[in-house]
Amino acid sequence: MAGVPNLADTPWLDPSSEPFIRLRGVTKKFGDFTAVNNVDLDIYKGELFCLLGGSGCGKSTLLRMLAGFEVPTSGRIMIDGVDMSDVPAYERPTNMMFQSYALFPHMTVEKNIAYGLKQEGVAKSEIADRVDEVLGLVELTDFTKRKPDQLSGGQRQRVALARALVKKPKLLLLDEPLGALDKRLREQTQFELMNIQDQVGITFVVVTHDQDEAMTLSTRIAVMDAGNFQQIGTPTEIYEFPESRFVADFIGNANMLDARVTEAGTDHVTVETALGTIRTEQGIQVQEGQKVYLALRPEKIHLAKAGDPVHEGNMQVTGHVEDIGYMGDMSVYKVLVNGETMIEVTAPNLTRPKQRSLAITWDEEVVLSWHSNSPVLLVR
Amino acid sequence: MSSVAADPMDPAPGPTQAGLGARISRQLQASWKLCVIAVPYAWMLIFFLLPFFIVFKISLAEPLIAAPPFSALFDLTEEGIVTIRIILDNFLFIFEDDLYIRTYLNSVKISTISTILCLLVGYPIAYGIVRSGEMARKLLLMAIILPFWTSFLLRVYAWMGLLADKGTINNLLISIGIIDEPIRMLYTDFAVYLGIVYTYLPFMVLPLYANLEKLDSSLNEAAADLGAKPIGIFFTVTLPLSIPGIVAGSLLVFIPATGEYVIPDLLGGGNVQMIGRVLYNEFHQNKDWPVASAVAIALLFLLVVPMMIYQRYQAKEAEKV
Numbered sequence: 273m274a275g276v277p278n279l280a281d282t283p284w285l286d287p288s289s290e291p292f293i294r295l296r297g298v299t300k301k302f303g304d305f306t307a308v309n310n311v312d313l314d315i316y317k318g319e320l321f322c323l324l325g326g327s328g329c330g331k332s333t334l335l336r337m338l339a340g341f342e343v344p345t346s347g348r349i350m351i352d353g354v355d356m357s358d359v360p361a362y363e364r365p366t367n368m369m370f371q372s373y374a375l376f377p378h379m380t381v382e383k384n385i386a387y388g389l390k391q392e393g394v395a396k397s398e399i400a401d402r403v404d405e406v407l408g409l410v411e412l413t414d415f416t417k418r419k420p421d422q423l424s425g426g427q428r429q430r431v432a433l434a435r436a437l438v439k440k441p442k443l444l445l446l447d448e449p450l451g452a453l454d455k456r457l458r459e460q461t462q463f464e465l466m467n468i469q470d471q472v473g474i475t476f477v478v479v480t481h482d483q484d485e486a487m488t489l490s491t492r493i494a495v496m497d498a499g500n501f502q503q504i505g506t507p508t509e510i511y512e513f514p515e516s517r518f519v520a521d522f523i524g525n526a527n528m529l530d531a532r533v534t535e536a537g538t539d540h541v542t543v544e545t546a547l548g549t550i551r552t553e554q555g556i557q558v559q560e561g562q563k564v565y566l567a568l569r570p571e572k573i574h575l576a577k578a579g580d581p582v583h584e585g586n587m588q589v590t591g592h593v594e595d596i597g598y599m600g601d602m603s604v605y606k607v608l609v610n611g612e613t614m615i616e617v618t619a620p621n622l623t624r625p626k627q628r629s630l631a632i633t634w635d636e637e638v639v640l641s642w643h644s645n646s647p648v649l650l651v652r
Numbered sequence: 653m654s655s656v657a658a659d660p661m662d663p664a665p666g667p668t669q670a671g672l673g674a675r676i677s678r679q680l681q682a683s684w685k686l687c688v689i690a691v692p693y694a695w696m697l698i699f700f701l702l703p704f705f706i707v708f709k710i711s712l713a714e715p716l717i718a719a720p721p722f723s724a725l726f727d728l729t730e731e732g733i734v735t736i737r738i739i740l741d742n743f744l745f746i747f748e749d750d751l752y753i754r755t756y757l758n759s760v761k762i763s764t765i766s767t768i769l770c771l772l773v774g775y776p777i778a779y780g781i782v783r784s785g786e787m788a789r790k791l792l793l794m795a796i797i798l799p800f801w802t803s804f805l806l807r808v809y810a811w812m813g814l815l816a817d818k819g820t821i822n823n824l825l826i827s828i829g830i831i832d833e834p835i836r837m838l839y840t841d842f843a844v845y846l847g848i849v850y851t852y853l854p855f856m857v858l859p860l861y862a863n864l865e866k867l868d869s870s871l872n873e874a875a876a877d878l879g880a881k882p883i884g885i886f887f888t889v890t891l892p893l894s895i896p897g898i899v900a901g902s903l904l905v906f907i908p909a910t911g912e913y914v915i916p917d918l919l920g921g922g923n924v925q926m927i928g929r930v931l932y933n934e935f936h937q938n939k940d941w942p943v944a945s946a947v948a949i950a951l952l953f954l955l956v957v958p959m960m961i962y963q964r965y966q967a968k969e970a971e972k973v
């Protein structure tokens with residue numbers, strides 16, 4: 273992930289590279305209900321692509337269409353250059369980890385994991401080796417002879433993950449793969465997933481509810497809402513350059529303000545908001561008088577006691593601390609500005625307080641300031 | 653968080669008002685549970701265990717020409733001594749005369765083959781019903797249950813009419829010109845198998861349906877995802893998971909079919925000897941209640957013992973893991 277970005281790491285920027293998965297106009301309807309709505313998507317080889325979105329927005333349905341369990345109502349799916357319309361699930365180069373795990377209840381952990389290799393006709397000794405290897409990976413070596421109903425939820429999830437991983441398919445589809453794991457095991461498995469992706473060059477499509485997970489794991493994220501893609505981009509793009517209010521709100525937190533354009537320059541836009549006139553260094557296509565929205569992330573606002581020095585050139589407003597949420601590493605402050613607009617600010621707790629109270633407390637007058645590059649203007 | 657707050661799970665210090673109420677309701681619940689369990693036990697006792705002991709008692713008696721036609725088990729002599737007369741002759745007798753062993757084995761053979769036939773016919777039916785749409789499923793289930801609404805005896809008579817030498821089927825085949833002579837169907841093994849499979853098929857289909865319907869369809873998807881073809885999925889996933897349904901259906905067919913009397917009598921005539929007929933003859937023609945009872949008891953044990961062995965075996969299998 274780290275390092276200088278080049279075209280090999282970011283194939284989606286390279287117009288000459290062939291996508292591994294290509295979705296064109298894919299729609300899935302259940303009766304009158306549209307679960308996935310006319311979706312176009314390119315995913316490149318070796319990507320770890322995350323689908324992020326609220327419950328019921330169509331993530332699993334999209335994954336199930338890739339795996340071949342649902343037939344698109346219209347549109348085309350290509351995997352590795354092959355049209356998947358007439359390819360049944362058992363012939364697709366994909367393996368899926370089910371949200372419901374779908375473990376075979378009559379088979380032991382070992383047999384569950386070996387099932388796919390057996391279907392492939394892999395030699396017995398090799399099956400045993402590969403099963404052992406993947407069991408070690410998910411830390412289930414002591415549970416090989418158990419049946420699924422003798423396992424805890426997290427253990428079952430790991431069996432499901434192991435069963436999908438062991439075949440090393442070209443495309444791995446994971447539906448909420450780590451949700452039931454504890455923090456340590458989740459981080460470890462995330463790390464392993466990234467490792468596997470690096471080593472074997474498997475392409476992953478991962479569904480998750482967990483933003484942090486999507487942020488740390490993925491090469492790119494698609495944010496879904498009601499069957500549509502709201503935005504597709506790298507974690508940084510999604511977080512720092514959201515294209516809609518939905519994305520800004522869904523990923524992380526944002527203070528959302530109604531705004532009206534007062535000056536539309538080429539390199540800056542000035543808007544009128546409840547906090548007063550705000551200048552943003554952003555060249556977007558807007559006209560004077562247009563109604564837009566301004567999003568400002570809580571951690572991008574600097575909080576200072578009234579009277580303390582503030583960075584020169586920063587926008588600043590004064591407010592009144594209404595509420596503090598202490599979270600250990602940082603605190604969340606709810607600040608009322610102009611007696612009507614509540615602004616959320618997060619600040620790291622950089623030093624240990626001298627007394628058993630924080631430097632800034634309830635009912636204190638504070639100054640909020642931010643760099644003019646920080647606010648994001650959104651037209652939808 | 654304050655640790656002083658009362659934890660509702662904590663054993664309260666002393667019986668508070670609420671604690672007493674909870675205890676009473678718990679007691680009520682316990683006695684209710686007892687009631688619920690007691691009903692089936694009472695049922696079993698009155699309608700199964702008691703009659704069983706009566707039959708068992710008769711099987712240890714001597715036949716008499718009297719009413720009832722068997723000797724008493726307990727006798728009170730004039731000196732006030734209770735004598736118990738147990739005659740084991742009846743049991744010995746059924747092992748001496750090979751008629752009983754033969755008919756018993758024949759019954760087991762016929763009911764085993766019928767059970768297998770029922771399974772072979774019933775499984776695809778149950779599978780088909782599970783796979784069909786919601787509307788069709790209801791109709792098909794209805795069609796399976798519908799025959800129960802007419803008398804069993806009537807349906808067997810109907811088969812007699814169909815299968816007889818001058819019956820519907822033969823007449824039809826002759827009139828089309830496929831055959832010249834009627835095919836003998838009634839009063840053959842074939843007619844008995846047909847009758848049993850026809851009659852007991854719903855007992856196979858319904859438990860199988862209940863079992864297959866519960867199977868999680870995502871298991872089939874998972875198997876397909878891992879590269880299994882539809883046939884492979886059936887044998888590695890569906891079939892093993894439907895074993896409980898197969899066992900239940902098979903027992904429901906096998907047990908009554910073994911003791912079946914009406915079908916071998918009406919469709920098999922005198923040619924097909926089954927233990928149910930022998931029992932009937934002992935009771936009504938020979939008027940030998942004790943031997944008949946001994947046959948009934950022996951039949952029961954010969955059926956129950958293999959089942960118990962099977963169940964123990966299953967329990968062990970389940971424990972092994």
Ligand SMILES: Nc1ncnc2c1ncn2[C@@H]1O[C@H](COP(=O)(O)OP(=O)(O)OP(=O)(O)O)[C@@H](O)[C@H]1O
Binds near residue numbers: 305307326327328334
């Ligand atoms: N077989 C089906 N028949 C009818 N509606 C369906 C079916 N499968 C899914 N849906 C509907 O389609 C929508 C999308 O479902 P999907 O399972 O893709 O959601 P999801 O994004 O995976 O949600 P979650 O995060 O809760 O798993 C839901 O509203 C769901 O009710």
Ligand SMILES: [Mg+2]
Binds near residue numbers: 447
């Ligand atoms: Mg889902």
